[in-house]
Amino acid sequence: MKRMNEFFQTSLRNQFIGLMSGFIVIFFIGAACLLVYDQSLTNEYQVQRDQLNRKEDVAEQLDRDFQKAFFDARGYLAFGRQEFKESIFDQEKKVADTVTKLRELQTESEDQLFLRDVEEFSTLYFKEMVPNVISYFEKGDSEAVKDVSADGATATIETFQTQLNMYVDSIEQSKRNAYDELKRKESLSQTAFVIFIFLMLLVLMRMMRMIAKQIGQPLNQVASAAEQIAENESYQQWSFENKRKDEIGKMSRAFEKMIYKIQEKEEHLLAQNEELVAQQDELESQQSELEHLLSITKNRESQLERRNEFIRGISSSLNKQEVLESIVKSMSHVMDATRGMIVLMNDQKSSASFGISEKGVMQFLTYINNGIHQRLFDSREPFSLKREMTPSEKGYYEETLYSYDLFLPILSVDQQVEAIMVFSRFGQDFTKQEREEYMGLGKQISISLQKITIFEESETNRQLTQDILNNIQEGIQLIDMDGNNLLMNTKLSALIEGEIDELQQTCYQTWKQALMDRVENKEKLDEYYETIVKDGKTGKHLLTYHLVDSKEVFQVYSESLYRGEEQIGTIFVHRNITKEFEVDQMKSEFVSTVSHELRTPLSSVLGFTELMLTKELKPERTKKYLTTIYQEAKRLTSLINDFLDVQRMESGRQTFERKFEDVVPVIQQVIDTQKVNAPYHSFNIARETDCTIVLGDRDKLSQAFTNLISNAIKYSPDGGTITILFREGEESILIDIRDEGLGIPQDAIPNLFTKFYRVDNTDQRRIGGTGLGLTIVKEIIETHDGEISVSSEEGKGSVFTICLPMVTIETYKEDEHCGEGMNIIVIEDDINLASLLKAELSDSGFKVQHTPSGREALTKMQEEKPDAVVLDIMLEGSMSGWDVLEKIKSDQQLAQIPIIISSALDEKEKGLTLGANDYLVKPYHPSKLSKTILHLLLKKGVDGEILVPVEEKRVTD
Template sequence: MEKIKRYFHKSLARQFIGLMGGFIAIFFVGASLLLFYQQSTTNDFERKREQIEKKEKYVEQLDRAFTQAFLDVRGYLAFGRKEFKQSVFRQKEAVLLTLKQLKPLAHTTEDQQFLDAADSFATYYFDQLVKQAIMEFENGNIQAVLKISENGGTAAIEQFQRQLMDYHQTLKTQLDDEYVNFITKQTKSQMAFVGLILLILLVLMIIIRMMTKQIGKPLTEFAIAAEKFANDEEYREWPLLSERNDEIGKLSRAFQKMIYSIQEKEENLVAQNEELLAQQDELESQQAELEQALEMMQLREQELKRRNDFINGLSNSLKKQEVLDSIVCNMCKVMDADRGMIVLLNEQKSHSAFGLSEQGVQQFLAYMDNGLSQRLLKTKQSFAVKRELPASEKSYYEETLYSYDLLLPVLSAEQEVEAVMMFSRFSGEFLPYEIEEYERLAKQVSISLQKIRLYEESEKDRRMTQDILNNIQEGIQLVDRNGVNLMMNTQLANFLKVDVNTISQTPYEQWKELLLQKVVDEKNLSQYLDNVLFHAGNEIKSFTYHVKDEKKVIQMYAEPLYRGTERFGMIFVHRDITKEFEVDQMKSEFVSTVSHELRTPLSSVLGFTELMLNKELKPERQRKYLTTIYQEAKRLTALINDFLDVQRMESGRQTYDKKYEDIVPIIQNVIETQKVNTAIHQFVVEKETDRTIVLGDRDKLAQVFTNLISNAVKYSPDGGTVTVRIYEQGDRLNIDVVDEGLGIPAEAMPHLFTKFYRVDNSDRRRIGGTGLGLAIVKEIVKAHDGEVTITSEVKKGSTFTVRLPLVAVEMDHGSDAQTDRGVSVIIVEDDRNLASLLEAELSDSGFNVKSFKNGKEAIEAMKAMKPAAVVLDIMLEEGEMSGWDVLKEMKVDKELSSIPIVISSALEETEKGLTLGASDYLVKPYQPSQLSKTILQILLKQERHGEILVPVTDEYDRDEEKSE
């Protein structure tokens, strides 16, 4: 213990470190305990808050999902749109997923009770209430839907929503309680921390008191003795020499020795000091001279820097505005001017200013043609002006101030003023030698402006050339004698997939490699490029290449460019000739095909005709030959008709006489005709629906199925079964023509309906044909608002599917309503001409039609006739009732409320009409045939529920009689 005491008494640092070490240890222990407690409290609160927030998030998700489901169910029950129904079941999945995610977080009784209630309500709502309501709605039982709502459905929803709100409020209350608890613990922790700080301060005061006693008192005595020595008082022994062994004792002894040394050397120092004072005076004089020289050097350096900045500003840019800004800014620095401006004497009066307001700039520009500027333009000589500053420019100065203005002309090479510069400074006037120097700088400005003008002219020409090239459809490239790319338009750059700005100055090998990567015949194209660039005598001017992975054919032209007699470059033109190439191929194939197709029947006609003219034949042989001649003539006629049909379809001159036709008799007639031409094929018609009526041209539809069935026979050279399958698919009538023939390769599918296209196969070439049949089929089906598709497998056969819009037409010969003209339709329309047009259209479609102008008369007629449908205009001129009034009155009347209403109006208020109970809404103008189709579709829906029969056209009656 004694050793430790001596150890600390020998050093103040050790004493201080010991005391501070104890102090720090106490502080860190207390602070660590408090931090640990505070961190534990915070982590516990964060964990509980995170759990509650997760519960709130899932509860909000449940609320949104249930709310969306309620809205979607109501939307579906109100409008019957399928997307609402689909959305309901998506919300069900979202609810079940959210409940699953919420379940692991249910730790309290309230959580479990809410989870059970939500699960029970979800099961009841989606599996019972929604399912039953949708089923009743789709069955048309609206009253049952209302009854479901009244019998507890709405109450259950409201009860669950209250439970949801109560639980949500419970979670908020839990979060508030946890927060209050957390704040309470934090307050306690802070109070404990304050207590710790007070304890630390108390310990620190004790330490300071101890250190003051150990150090302060001896130092005070030491300072008093030192002060006495400094005041040349008599020296005496220090009282600390024998009392202390620490640093203070050592310092006292050392100071005593120092005093002896100082006293010995004081006299020498006094003498040396006098000598040094003399030297100091001399050095101060030299320092003043050096400072003056340094100041002059710095001023010169700043001046040179300003001039260098001025020159760099002129040469570092070719943009006019950047250069003007640089000129006026750097000139102000060189001239030490407070503000300045430069204006070019061009049409735009391009300018730049420094230290001037926008109003001042505009004022200078407005008065360029008079005053000082006019003097400068006439004399072409610089001049300076001294003027008194007005109050608007003096700021807070009250005394008289002056501005010194200098106007400098910028002269062009033709000694014409091309720009005006004006600078002002308040520090002093412009001296003559300064003006001469600034005029020399103005010449530098003139050279820079001339360079910019030349650059702008060349850049304008370059941009114009580039714009012209970019608007040319061909890819164009300009290279120099060494093949370095000088210019390329956007079409070629896009083809090579490069940026048109970065490809400039690209070496020959680099852009050549980019091009070769795109083509099929790389070797020959490489040779062609080498020949035209580096072998001037080569006469090959063009080359055709094919693009990889694309069915593109490009023809490349090369033309040398000369300056005088010297060739300086080459221009390449890449022209897309894909269409011309394909047309040439198609022309060649077409000529070959047509020659074969025409010569074969002509040879038969000529041969048999020659036999009959030159020989006496028996009657049966004559008949046989005449039959052959007749068939070959029909074949020629069909071929020529195909060409004419294609031409009419392409020119838009093909007409169609569309009526409601039964597709079955048409197909049966085609099959009967085809049976004559083959003995090795069987034909099967599979009719899977009784609804086989379409709106179309009978002859054109017969042409469609003739081409398809004859193709099925022709491309089944080994015989087999040709099946025609008729069935419904949505609102379409599908007709499949299935054969067991050669099949079609997958690569030929996209081109199958192209004119003159024939699959490149020896088996098919032997069969013959012009390649027009399927193109005609596609155009006719398209004109009937249908489509034709194909599925095929090589060696197993093909299936062509024709899809046509289905028209619901049924025949009930036992119905008295059909013995006359069909079901009745009432038209309420005040436009007599339009009413006549609609009446004629509906009459042609088999309806018994009557029209009225007045709403009241129409309602009376409805009560008497009980029409199957009503066509209603909204804007009625005669009478007091509008179309809306007629619609509302019909929906109120029990006898008329079930009659379907088709609104025909120029007003685009579809949503209002459908909401009030209209079955459909047609906005004028529209095709009259669209009205017939709409009424037929509406009556079809009612017919499915046994309410009404659909009218039948006279043409359909005749087809039925023929089939019977």
């Protein structure tokens, strides 16, 4: 207990903590008691309310059970349905179960009375009333049923329903009474809590007053003693509460000791004061000297401020002209000059001036290489000149005034004069110290000019780099380690659809979101960028993405950019792979088309072949199967030929033998062939021009017309008329192939001539095909320097229009004497064949010479130049046909003679390559030779030369 008293007496903090702790403990105990009381009230009400709710639910269930029994009884009496009767006795069991539940919940005498009434009514109703009424009803005694109702059965039921409703109402009233009691007790509890709080506040105020008294009174005594000491400057004996052990007692004792110490040191302080007075006189003498030094310091500070302002002015911009103007103005301010000028010694003589007219600037620049300032280039030192001011400079002054001009060189790193400055100041010359100071500023100017030069060079290199990047076909971007954009070319900015200046130096989320808005598969691209930027996984990751509302496909890859061993960023390259993507799709479609189109005829061939091998068939059925196999084989051959044609066209190995042909017989022959497979179609050829001669390959043109007319038949499955119209265009012949079939959707027309493309239409998909026919047609027509177009309307048919260059001369068929007087030499070792060819050519009006030897033929050609040569490869003597061909082509006088090779060797490509105009493989009809020669000579006669040599013309994409 003694220790406890010492604990509180030695510290005000302990006393305060003890009082407050006791107060808090009492407060929390009282609050906890009230809280426990409130919680008990709430729990008691909750238990009572739950019990009443369960009792109410059971009473309502009892009411529903009886109501169901009453309705089932009335339903049975009204309709006589057996299920109503069974339901009545089922309800008796439910009523009994509900009564059992209610008995478990009874707490009041009222509940016991109600249970007794329910049991009595249940027994009366289910054991007496219902069986009697049902018995009377089943016997058909309706009067007895009415009597039972009239004798009080109905009244009894109604009385019981009233009792049941009153019981439910009493339960509800009990719930309300319980709630009102809870509210009354809670109100009393709240009043008690308010009174408790008020009492606790009174206790707290009493405690604060007691603490204030214990602390404030001794502090007032100490403060009063301190004021008296300060006013009287004399020591008095003060009585403090020195017996207290707490902080107040300690402070009182310490204050008393402090007074004694002050008294002891007062005399010592007076002695020091006299010494300080003596020192003050000495300080006053030093003050005047310091003021002089301060004046000098302020002047130096002003110079430094001007110099700093000058440096800020020349360092605030990288624009050369702005820097020059800032230099002149700043230097004029530093020198107190009225005007000045700076000139760079570059090719442009860039300059800036202050206070000088434009005429004066031009005068200075004109004589810059031979003026007085030429001295700067020799000495590389500044110098000043004194001169009398001109009247225009003096203004309103009448007396003689002088101006001092300072010429100042700006030296580069290699001590060459890269700029000169001239400044004028009135009334005061430039001292040597000032010139040295200005030379120091000149070094700053030189550094600034070097920075500008470096900046211009770097800007030029940057612009060159940007121009190079802008001309690269791929989109290129450089980002830093945080993903912020550092560099981007115009290809990528066009892809993002943003201005390149706005996208430069943008943050990661900004440029990435701009790109995301243009991309379909945003999630994959976002994941790709997060992997690269966050995880740094570059180099091996490629991503392909599609643009929104566009068919373009891009592929992006990345590489890390290093400076030494430190990674400084990442480069992204976006390649437009639309063509490659389309090729891949085309390959997939090609495999699908080939597997489908080739499998169908092969299945038929294999199926019918298997039937013929495994079964004995009648001759007519065998013929039918063989016909089918033959047709499917032809179809398979046609498909393979289409694939090969496309492959040859793409590889450039397709050859065209272009001759003058009349396209009307070509189309007529195609129609005659197609009629067999078109029993429901009629064909009509209409001509609006007689100019139907073209220069082309008959077989290839026939193939193109066959594909178009075959398409017209296939895509008009209901029959109709197919019309071929020949009309004349501007230096061309137009051929319209019109059908009355299904037509083509407008959105499909641009892709119609694409390989493997087929119109996405259910009716048209039922029609077989590889999607190569129109591609082959387009290649053939364009190789003939022509064009093909299509117009269509769904449900009304299509019109394919072919435009071919027109030939305006008459064909050799119409001119039977076009070969008269022309000399032909036949070089052939077979005498019989030579005689046959000679007879054929002579009948066509040619003058023919024959020789079996190549050397002899060359001698005759030197004596008399022939108009054409028919050359065999195998000849008499040491020279072969190849040797003769080389000799003829190497002779300038004979090189233009048309040469037709007539040989049993099938080496057409070699012959055409060496310079032959045509190549006929034996055996052939002699008339073909006559037509070939006439064809070549006709072409030669149009312009005096062979227009198109009959050689292989390779088809290129």
